[in-house]
Amino acid sequence: MGLIEGTLDTMFGGGRNVVRDTVEVFRENAEAAGQREAQLRGATLDQFAAEFAVPRRGLFDRMMDGLNRVPRPAMALGTLGLMVAAMVDPIWFASRMQGIALVPEPLWWLLGAIVSFYFGARHQAKGQEFNRSIAETLARAPVVQRNIGALRALESGFGSVAPAADLPPTGEGPNPALDAWRRGNG
Incomplete structure (x- = not known):
């Protein structure tokens, strides 16, 4: 054992x-x-x-975070709103766009730089030619003025409106298909 x-x-x-x-x-x-x-x-x-711990932040920090979230949705919804406005009231929309035509080109470049830097994109300076000056932009003011007058005349129901000086006469445009359609329906 x-x-x-x-x-x-x-x-x-x-x-x-x-x-x-x-x-x-x-x-x-x-x-x-x-x-x-x-x-x-x-x-x-x-x-x-x-x-993932969330630090307790003050009212100012929370308000700034909320404000920083506004531009992207505002631009997206604003663009959709412009598209709706163009369909609902084309005359109103076209007159606003004629006003935008008076904005000097250097201001457009500045706006583009600010928006691109805001969204984190690189601003590519290559190929950008600042060949239009403020004087060239203001030289277009009479054409814009005539176009706004024509739009107001259309809106108020006055007869036919002569095309602006810089537009080609009807039937002599660069689009042969449109010219043929005008001849067929005219």
């Missing part, structure tokens, strides 16, 4: 378990794996909590 007792003492005595130690070489200890998994999940949640 001493032989079996000695063998069992050797295998399981002194806090050792030879069978368990041998099996763990071939198969993972489920309890230890569960503990490691719980530690991993806890560390992951701690990392996410630190990463």
Whole structure:
């Protein structure tokens, strides 16, 4: 009987378990794996909590964040609004666009630079030629004035309006298909 007792003492005595130690070489200890998994999940949640923690900010900071979110939706909705306005009241829209024609070209470049820098785009200076001056832009003012007068006459219902001086006469335009259509319906 001493032989079996000695063998069992050797295998399981002194806090050792030879069978368990041998099996763990071939198969993972489920309890230890569960503990490691719980530690991993806890560390992951701690990392996410630190990463997504929202610092308490003041009223001014929150108002500035809200104000910084306005320009993109305002430009998108404004563009859609212009398209709707062009369909609903073309005369009103065309007269506003004639006013925009008086904006000097350097001001358009400035606006383009501000908008492109605001949205984080690079402003590409290559190929930009500032060949029109303010005087050239203001030289177009009489044509714009005639066009606005013609639009107002159309809006108020007065008969036919002569085309502006810079427009080609009817039937002599650069579009042969449109000329043929005018001859057929005229």
